[in-house]
Amino acid sequence: MMHQMIRRSVRFFSIAILSFFVISLLPATAADDPNIPAKTKEKVLTALTAHIQSVQAKHQGSFPVLDFTQGKVIDLTLEKVHAGVVKKGDDGFFVSCADFRGKDRVLYDLDFLVDENFEVVLSFLHKKDGKKYNYEVE
Numbered sequence: 001m002m003h004q005m006i007r008r009s010v011r012f013f014s015i016a017i018l019s020f021f022v023i024s025l026l027p028a029t030a031a032d033d034p035n036i037p038a039k040t041k042e043k044v045l046t047a048l049t050a051h052i053q054s055v056q057a058k059h060q061g062s063f064p065v066l067d068f069t070q071g072k073v074i075d076l077t078l079e080k081v082h083a084g085v086v087k088k089g090d091d092g093f094f095v096s097c098a099d100f101r102g103k104d105r106v107l108y109d110l111d112f113l114v115d116e117n118f119e120v121v122l123s124f125l126h127k128k129d130g131k132k133y134n135y136e137v138e
Helices: 002-025 038-058
Strands: 063-067 072-081 094-102 109-114 120-128
Touching: 038 063, 038 072, 038 094, 038 109, 038 120, 063 109, 063 120, 072 109
Parallel strands: none
Antiparallel strands: 063 072, 072 094, 094 109, 109 120
């Protein structure tokens, strides 16, 4: 039992560290690219919404995310999925975002990377209470 917990923690923090480095290499914010077809945007936003709902179903309605600045996992509640979608590179990821509220009532803006198969591969904090984090995806 303890071995499983340690293994999960190591795996979680390994993914978190890898995510941080991937994010730090990506330059954007989830604006909106008029060159992306409406059907593609719809698929991206549908995938993002389904991902959020799936995570929330596993966590009693909350969306846990690692806040690198606090060094801890925080539980968030979805407020709104943004309509904007951008794409990074020819074979890159789509980026969109959503607003969440923490138990502390602070507003968090999360960015989501969605691959060409319309699967969310990464989510991370972009803004906290309107202030951008040190990394951006542009």
